[in-house]
Amino acid sequence: NAGVMQNPRHLVRRRGQEARLRCSPMKGHSHVYWYRQLPEEGLKFMVYLQKENIIDESGMPKERFSAEFPKEGPSILRIQQVVRGDSAAYFCASSPNWDRVTEAFFGQGTRLTVV
Amino acid sequence: DAKTTQPPSMDCAEGRAANLPCNHSTISGNEYVYWYRQIHSQGPQYIIHGLKNNETNEMASLIITEDRKSSTLILPHATLRDTAVYYCIVGNSGGYQKVTFGTGTKLQVIP
Numbered sequence: 033n034a035g036v037m038q039n040p041r042h043l044v045r046r047r048g049q050e051a052r053l054r055c056s057p058m059k060g061h062s063h064v065y066w067y068r069q070l071p072e073e074g075l076k077f078m079v080y081l082q083k084e085n086i087i088d089e090s091g092m093p094k095e096r097f098s099a100e101f102p103k104e105g106p107s108i109l110r111i112q113q114v115v116r117g118d119s120a121a122y123f124c125a126s127s128p129n130w131d132r133v134t135e136a137f138f139g140q141g142t143r144l145t146v147v
Numbered sequence: 148d149a150k151t152t153q154p155p156s157m158d159c160a161e162g163r164a165a166n167l168p169c170n171h172s173t174i175s176g177n178e179y180v181y182w183y184r185q186i187h188s189q190g191p192q193y194i195i196h197g198l199k200n201n202e203t204n205e206m207a208s209l210i211i212t213e214d215r216k217s218s219t220l221i222l223p224h225a226t227l228r229d230t231a232v233y234y235c236i237v238g239n240s241g242g243y244q245k246v247t248f249g250t251g252t253k254l255q256v257i258p
Contacts, residue, residue, distance in 0.1 A: 077247050123190050
């Protein structure tokens with residue numbers, strides 16, 4: 033059973049470009065969470081999605097950031113018109129059903145560098 | 148989410164027990180204590196969680212005080228591979244991880 037897969041592992045974008053980060057959850061997991069980790073800081077919650085639904089996006093910046101988790105395919109975190117402050121590690125986690133005590137499994141992250 | 152407080156760093160000799168403390172004085176009755184660790188440049192790894200009873204698994208033990216205001220993660224025989232940042236967080240059951248990890252405790256295992 034493959035773990036949570038994120039790609040790319042490293043992404044370099046120039047200011048103003050778009051960054052697209054992908055996350056494939058573990059098999060059987062239908063809940064996906066995205067986190068951002070700035071250098072020397074802890075992880076901060078961004079968004080929680082289920083298949084085709086955004087459940088909670090309270091941690092996501094209102095502008096330029098969007099997330100989706102389509103019926104087929106990976107979850108996508110999209111950052112439009114990137115700025116230097118978007119440089120960070122972005123982690124995705126997945127978990128199975130809501131109604132169990134469970135633990136989120138994390139991917140290895142995508143390190144975004146904006147130049 | 149309840150706030151947690153952890154020491155920023157700790158050292159532990161290889162082969163000795165590492166005891167990592169965490170204060171969570173505002174934890175509510177239905178919130179669990181979770182521990183994760185993050186080895187350099189990798190994604191966080193789940194270690195253990197508990198509600199009010201002490202817990203043990205193949206990785207660690209979790210001791211929660213009777214008033215639930217603090218807990219201790221115990222790595223019984225620390226190895227160099229246990230060098231990592233350890234995060235103590237509190238959250239509800241059900242897999243919804245809308246939590247923000249603090250800065251954690253940076254554990255350095257010394258040979």
